[in-house]
Amino acid sequence: MTPKQPKDCILQGQELHLDYAGKSVIAGLNIHIPRGRLTVILGTNGCGKSSLLKMLSQVLPPSKGRVMLDGKTLADMGNKERARQLALLVQKPELPEGIEVQELVSRGRYPHQTLWQQWSPDDERAVANALSATGLTGMARHPVASLSGGQQQRVWLALVLAQQSEVLLLDEPTSFLDIRAQLSVMDFCKALRQQGRTLVLVLHDINQALRYADHLLLMREGRILAQGAPTALISEQLLREAFDLDARIIQDPEAGCPMLIPRVRQYDHAWDRRVRPA
Numbered sequence: 646m647t648p649k650q651p652k653d654c655i656l657q658g659q660e661l662h663l664d665y666a667g668k669s670v671i672a673g674l675n676i677h678i679p680r681g682r683l684t685v686i687l688g689t690n691g692c693g694k695s696s697l698l699k700m701l702s703q704v705l706p707p708s709k710g711r712v713m714l715d716g717k718t719l720a721d722m723g724n725k726e727r728a729r730q731l732a733l734l735v736q737k738p739e740l741p742e743g744i745e746v747q748e749l750v751s752r753g754r755y756p757h758q759t760l761w762q763q764w765s766p767d768d769e770r771a772v773a774n775a776l777s778a779t780g781l782t783g784m785a786r787h788p789v790a791s792l793s794g795g796q797q798q799r800v801w802l803a804l805v806l807a808q809q810s811e812v813l814l815l816d817e818p819t820s821f822l823d824i825r826a827q828l829s830v831m832d833f834c835k836a837l838r839q840q841g842r843t844l845v846l847v848l849h850d851i852n853q854a855l856r857y858a859d860h861l862l863l864m865r866e867g868r869i870l871a872q873g874a875p876t877a878l879i880s881e882q883l884l885r886e887a888f889d890l891d892a893r894i895i896q897d898p899e900a901g902c903p904m905l906i907p908r909v910r911q912y913d914h915a916w917d918r919r920v921r922p923a
């Protein structure tokens with residue numbers, strides 16, 4: 646039976662299944678994303694986080710099940726209508742050759758253009774605001790390929806911002822960034838959330854997730870292990886189940902939220918995800 650949609654839910658995955666070439670990666674997954682909140686998806690490498698984000702944006706249609714956006718079936722919406730409401734930043738976006746910063750960010754306006762109205766003052770303003778919010782105004786005419794990895798990440802964020810969608814799905818938006826730059830991206834996401842946007846981020850840094858998320862989704866092998874408010878959800882037992890991680894949870898002395906400290910142990914190579922007994 647399909648679960649009822651909670652009142653505060655803007656995006657919902659109902660009984661989602663995903664197969665890659667006949668191999669099941671996600672089977673019967675149900676999730677809801679609360680409106681106007683910052684949701685973080687956590688889980689081990691390969692557990693299906695990126696696949697889930699792609700299904701939630703219809704970039705990858707589910708093999709079975711459906712995604713509802715504000716009460717509408719996502720699959721029934723046109724590409725532009727969908728992109729006006731929901732933006733996805735994938736993990737490794739493909740950079741068009743020779744493109745400049747402003748030109749790439751302008752592509753975020755595509756869903757707002759029609760046959761009759763190709764480019765408007767609203768588009769101009771949205772691009773200028775996105776460049777300014779990401780500190781890229783002075784680099785507008787730089788070729789994106791000439792920027793550092795961290796600067797390029799900001800350009801992709803600016804593109805998503807220029808799209809002006811209510812929902813933003815960001816797959817590892819802090820990867821390749823130094824710690825200061827990671828925190829500015831997280832604070833930026835928090836500010837967007839304070840403006841009423843809904844954000845869904847895939848992260849690997851559990852402590853950042855605990856600091857910034859209103860809602861956590863913990864995945865393991867294509868399933869949702871747990872979802873809810875971080876403080877209520879997180880436990881040493883859950884971390885063991887989700888990551889085979891042996892950790893203590895203490896109070897973050899800075900932010901007051903839960904914080905994990907991995908125990909000093911001999912961990913087997915991360916890819917076989919087992920913890921040796923002490």
Ligand SMILES: Nc1ncnc2c1ncn2[C@@H]1O[C@H](COP(=O)(O)OP(=O)(O)OP(=O)(O)O)[C@@H](O)[C@H]1O
Binds near residue numbers: 670691692693696
């Ligand atoms: N295009 C594809 N073809 C076949 N299998 C795929 C494809 N993309 C992903 N998979 C498989 O689906 C599973 C989930 O992959 P996914 O990229 O969603 O995981 P993830 O949790 O985002 O991982 P990571 O943390 O490493 O980014 C993995 O087993 C992966 O090998």
